[in-house]
Amino acid sequence: MKFTILIEKSTDGWFVGQIEEVPSAISQGKxxxxxxxxxxxxxxxxFAANRELIEIEYQGKSVIxxxxxxxx
Numbered sequence: 854m855k856f857t858i859l860i861e862k863s864t865d866g867w868f869v870g871q872i873e874e875v876p877s878a879i880s881q882g883k884x885x886x887x888x889x890x891x892x893x894x895x896x897x898x899x900f901a902a903n904r905e906l907i908e909i910e911y912q913g914k915s916v917i918x919x920x921x922x923x924x925x
Contacts, residue, residue, distance in 0.1 A: 854924075856872050857872065857873040857874065858871070858873070858889055858892050859871050860888055860889070867882065867883060868883070868884065868887070868888035869888065870882075870888045870889060870891070870892040871892065872892060872896055875896060877899060878892055878895045878899055879895060880892045880894065880895045
C-alpha cells in the first residue's frame with residue numbers, strides 16, 4: 854500500500870509533513886528528506902500504539918489473528 858505525504862515549508866524554514874490517508878501522522882524536519890523520515894516514523898508509532906490498545910482490549914478473548922497485504 855502506498856501513502857501520500859503532503860509537505861509544506863513553514864515560515865521558520867522547517868518542512869512540515871502529514872500523511873494524507875492518516876492525518877494524525879504528522880511531523881517536521883529541517884529538510885524534505887528528514888521530514889519524510891519523521892512522518893514515516895510517526896506513522897509507525899501510531900501503528901504501535903494502536904496495536905497496544907487492541908491487545909489490551911482483546912486480552913483474554915479467543916480471537917483469530919490474520920495478516921493481510923493491501924493492494925493498490
